[in-house]
Amino acid sequence: MAIHFYGADDVPYGCFSNFSPHGLELDGRWWPTSEHYFQAQKFAGTRHAEQIRLARTALRAAELGRDRGRPLRRDWERVKDDVMRRAVAAKFRTHEDIRCILLATGDEELVEDTGTDHYWGRGRTGTGRNMLGRILMRTRTGLRAGER
Template sequence: MTIYFYGADEAPYGCFSNFSPHPLELDGHLWPTAEHYFQAQKFAGTRHTDLVRRARTPLRAAELGRDRSRPLRRDWERVKDDVMRRAVAAKFRTHADIRAVLLATGEEELVEDTGTDHYWGRGRTGTGRNTLGRILMRTRAQLRAEQ
């Protein structure tokens, strides 16, 4: 079986969304959501990082992170998967309730059900990379091993 997820408000798997309201602590700061952390890291070491961290909503953080009037860090394409792995791991290690939801998925495939993102999700054709789903499954395996 495959578990599809997308919206942060869709029970029971909305917690797999980076927009879910689960704060995490990384790099000496509290981030309201994994999305805030991920988008801010596009500008690591600049004043834009804090601007994104303080965004009122994860959607606003995403908008700020996608705004190309701000200079994207040079190594972004090389580090973005690691940034996402750190955010997801921190989120599920911090919150026991959603860690239990993730672990309860067993060995099921997790797929971000978005028609607009072929990298992080399955994309319009269903043949996308599903990188976020893969990171969640890897995090699930690591958390299981730590138990």
């Protein structure tokens, strides 16, 4: 049976959302959420990245990151999965409480339950790529193996 998650406030799996209030340190900076980190990396090395890092909420970071008036880095499609993997791994290494929740899911499939995102979630038809769920499951495997 699969475990579905979406909203950051959903108990007990809201911590799987990139909007959950679990900060992390990556690239020598503190990021309020994994969403802040992910969106900022679309503009790595520019002033836009720092604006996103300093956004008051994860929703605002997402809005800024999705603004196509900003110059998206050329290699984004190639690197976005690795960026997400790094953010998710750092988040769960940083916070023992949510690491325990992730590990307690055993071998269950994790599915981002969104009808609007066919890439990161299950999508409208339920046949989406579920890349966030897959990255969480890969992170879970790495944590079990003692990866740091």
